[in-house]
Amino acid sequence: MDRIKVENFLNRLCRIRALVVGDLMLDEYLWGKTERISPEAPVQVVDVAREDLRLGGAGNVLNNLVTLGCQVEVASALGEDEDGRHLRRLLEAKEIATGGVFLSPGRTTSRKTRVLASNQQMLRIDRESRDPIDPALEQRLADYVRSAAGRCQVILVSDYLKGVLTEGLLKAIFEAGKTHGIPVVVDPKGADYRKYAGATLLTPNRKEAQAASGIAISDEASLVRAGRKLQQTLDLEALVLTRSEEGMSLFLRSGEEIHLPTEAREVFDVSGAGDTVLSLIGVGLAAGLSLDDAARVSNIGAGIVVAKVGTSTVAPAEILEVVGRQHPDTDLKIKDRQVLKGVLERERDAGKKIVFTNGCFDLLHVGHVKYLQHARRLGDLLVLGLNSDDSIQRLKGPKRPLIGQEERAHVLAALKCIDYVVIFDEDTPLQLIEALRPDILVKGGDYTPEGVVGKDLVESYGGKVELIQFVDGKSTTNIIERILEQYRDA
Template sequence: MTHLPGTRILVVGDLMLDEYVWGRTDRISPEAPVQVVEVQREDLRLGGAGNVINNLVVLGCRVSVASVVGDDADGQVLRQMLSEKNIDDAGIVAVPGRTTSRKTRILASNQQMLRIDRESRTPVNDDQGRVLVDFVRDRIDQFQVILLSDYLKGVLSEEVLRGIIEIGREKGVPVLVDPKGNDYQKYRGATLLTPNRKEAQVASGIEIRSETDLVEAGRTLRQSLDLDALVLTRSEEGMSLFIRDGDEIHLPTEAKEVFDVTGAGDTVLSVLGAGLACGFSLEEAARLSNVAAGIVVGKVGTSTVSAEEIFETVGRSHRDSDLKIKTRDVLSVALEREREKGRRIVFTNGCFDLLHAGHVQYLQKARRLGDLLVLGLNSDQSVQRLKGPKRPLIGENERAHILAALDCIDYVCLFDEDTPLELIRAVKPDILVKGGDYSPEGVVGKEIVESYGGRVEIIEFVAGKSTTGLVEKILQQYREG
């Protein structure tokens, strides 16, 4: 997820300019009983849907935008700022007479004293909405994810929302929405919504006073709106993920200290979208967005978070086993970043049915050969072909989670083939490890690893420790009993 090669994301929503005026105040105006702010510096940033764009750019995504702005000076400034970030703005419609949104914040002594809003909230008319929907329809094949950032400034009318959501469903492109307002029926059929606790309470009509209430509100919204998933952000309590035909997943906050929650919702939407575009599952993307939100609330002002910050934070904490288990494609993306940091990748593989002390010691020794250990795990079908129809004793999902819980293992990846050859091609390890009485010449993947300068290491298994031995001991003891 470091560079997100080839990832294309479309952002549709309310663009605005966020203006910050910093100064000092130490006197009262003689004209009126108000404080006088002596301006010291000013800053102009992309706001609204523009903050979603900022987050995606920092993550390394290629971004396009569709919106409606005024045919005014601020509209031109906004497009110039997008151009400087290499954002494709072909989907922006400039409307004469409309005011481009600008929010001016006056700050003194690190506190906001006043906000001045210049904007139009008039919903786009039928012709303008049709232009937006046609733009999405014509270019939908270029994007892996569509993010809808709704600030209720009129761009995402019910007609525009309905049109884009239908196109996404038809083409199989996820449509993620950061919602606003009281009536969520306009978002019906989207892939995922990201309301906060207060928004979920209003939209569901369920007062959230307990964990039970929160679960009921989340389930109600997901089901009534026909969503694939709903991410309910819970401020200092983290977030909850509700998935169609799945259990709720509650993720505790990753924030160490909260300074400013401004823009945290934009960060959640951005990282969710980038994660799905990269091939992560909904749960994996949600976990990463939860980490990102925890980082961004520790910064002052509307901020962004980089892929490096996300992965550094994940790397410093104990990871849940779910987060270590990767598909082959997702694993390749994760390992790309590890290589860029100069880390030596160790790979080994096996069935690991009935994990025992011999396995653990072997894996610990393998991990010490490099900076991280990738374990290729034979799937159930693969084990049956190798060991016979009575094996494995423990299913692939349980085996994967047990192994992923070991601190010495960084990633687990299941493979269906009889040998790990194709997985080795994808992982491209620096060190290929095999156990037992193998000779280096007999190790599958030796030629591949050595072709780019890697090496093969053989580690002896602990004598007297084997799954077969465990099975025989269990059978013997139960027969005697």
Template sequence: MTEDQIQDFMEMLPQLRTLVVGDLMLDEYLWGKTGRISPEAPVPVVDISQDDLRLGGAGNVVNNLRALGCQVQVCSVLGDDADGRHLLQQLEQAGVNVDGALFDVDRKTSRKTRILASNQQMLRIDRESRQPLGQEMEKQLVAEIVARLDSADVVFLSDYGKGVLTDHVLSCVLQAGRKRGVPVVVDPKGVDYRRYRGATLLTPNRSEASEASGVKIEDSASLAAAGKTLLELADLDALVLTRSEEGMSLFLRQGDQIDLPTRAQEVFDVSGAGDTVLALVGIGLAAKLSLKQAATIANIAAGIVVGKVGTSTVSCREIMQAVSQNGLPEENKIQAAQDLSDILNHARNHGKKVVFTNGCFDLLHAGHVSYLQRARDLGDVLVVGLNTDQSVQRLKGPSRPLVHEEDRAFVMAALACVSYVVLFEEDTPLELIKLLRPDVLVKGADYTPETVVGRVEVESWGGSVELIEFIQGRSTTKIVERILSKS
């Protein structure tokens, strides 16, 4: 996935129509100081200096979606009380369509009050109803949800176990979503994930996944076992298992597992990161991204959120800034030839100049890096064609390469100046050049223009050939000779 594709995705977000269903609640924070013990009981006295009342529960998903500019409507059941009316008012002020929210005189709107002193949470007070909805209220809620499915690009089910997402409500929504082809993504609760059978995707954290699968996640093998178990148990298209500071893992129905390490520079607070992941994966699917692409963007966003203190959201600007500053993950830079052709066509359509060079790049050294940096300066996107191990052996002899192709590709992709890496089996990159159609073809100055493979083809479509001087005395062969002479 390219930076341009991520930008295109961000520009689509204001057109995406989202529906959030689940347990809405209020999060109240009381900040103060404590320095004395109550004379009434051996407990600290907190002098409150600041208070804040925020959307919580499913409201965290709403906050994330609105921060990204998406259209949001909600369906839920609130208590017919002051907190319920205040919650609805906050949603309306955030630009959320609340026509699908219902009031129930037999319920109490959830409010969680946290008392903090010296940046430490001292106490939490919960005021809420946890009993499942009655049959009549279930019927009304299902009707509200189904009526809005045709005007939704994606449905989010945010389950906090407070009784709104009953088995009946879940069954009706999941069946209706499947029937209409609307993706339904779920933040699950509890240990019985069979309740969510038919969902497109679930986003449990490591602890939740361990409990629901019955597999204690301790290493890569147990992680894979837990992911496979939950995929089958809930009949999912995919599972995104978040792993705090270790990033996340994407499990696909066909058996693939993709591990995405955290993109965070610093990890301060993981609270709320799950809602960010849920929001980004869901709208990625709504925008017709692949599951891997959606998870990649979600992972970038989560890396930003965990670098903030408290339950936070992320903006499009922050995501693009992170991509611009840190680049895309190395695994996204290593592409198959045909996939890369599509990516480069997209880049050219956005006015980008594509530069291509190739080589074995065995034992990457300063001469290589200088050469690649100067090649990147000739355009906007630098593609490096890398000879496979078999190709290198034919060109350099049976003792080469010293570094296997997977490692050479990974190291090459880690360079900031390199946009993409593609492996090729042939002795020359001619067929690859004809497929990728670069605007600039770069080789070392030890070539002449007439001896550069692909020159005729590149010039035929209006491109150019550039020759770059190498740093004298820097070569893989000389490095190997120096190592052997000292051994």
């Protein structure tokens, strides 16, 4: 997957607000070791060493979104019991507003207790209510969803069949999504998916898709039939069928099918992977990614979390680390403007002096290299603003550039003296300079200080302009003229 696109997507997550609607629960983990059999019955004895109580169910979707840096809202119902109160405290500790979380007398807040020894789950104990919420509570939740949807970019529905997501509430959710023009992504449960008609996308696993479609999934052909049947029957924009260690399959309304192999290096625990898929696909669509790209990012995230024990989350840095392994070193230096802005802010906070220069660099030659090496010595980091192909055509005519922007960027990124390359499409680098705020602005000696674009801006915050002389007789124009001369009669 394109690394720059992923970086740009992750950089936009802090501006995404997601509404999560579904079954909140507590996930309790009892960690210990087992070395003996009980004298009371033929079962292992687990000596518990530590306990962990986490947000589970729809709460793990919230955990994923918070870890990714998104803003979140939640709508759900809890029992008016100690577990319900504890769950609200966990939400508040993560600075998640609980205005959409309503208490229901007589209801039992869901708690799943998992007993683990040597990183293996040995037993799970469930305490919960599964009865549908009453009509009055359904109405309160529907009203909250209608209100919250107007300030969110996506609605994520996490259904565990614990009674919160009634057909009436689901209908209100889908109507709210349609009213505000935002995607509604559902992690479904049960065998009857008709209640999800109106969703943008569903993310069932293989077992769930088999039950809902009525098609026994035994091979690739039967999986395709099941996925296509569900997508067409419910008229979804897409269906993402997760396949555990085999990755995932995407069925689009257009009829296209995309099969993605797993990104997991080693599988320890698949619990919670569906929450990660739901979260990343949802915010991917909210951030403007295509269905294909949103699925690819979620596949990377799922591969990361299944390598962890217990329901887990994935951080942006972990996604970038995986994506980075798919690209050569030069590619890692080429950055999106907004991503680079954040990188340079951190470098500046660390006391680094940032040097910036820009140009076309069409047909790289020794004059360019000497110039860039000199510029790098003026500070701690050298950022090169590279004119795009469209920008060069406007500046130099339709016959230029000779080398496309992607090739030019990779050639320049291979130079040790360059730390980052960023492509800009404007005729001048002024907007880029405004975004990056370099300490030193460098141009060639054929400029006067007054003629350097961005001089006043850089000097306004204490930066300075440096002019560097080019190597005499070395230029792209001279190279072109020499080639034409030597090969004119060839």
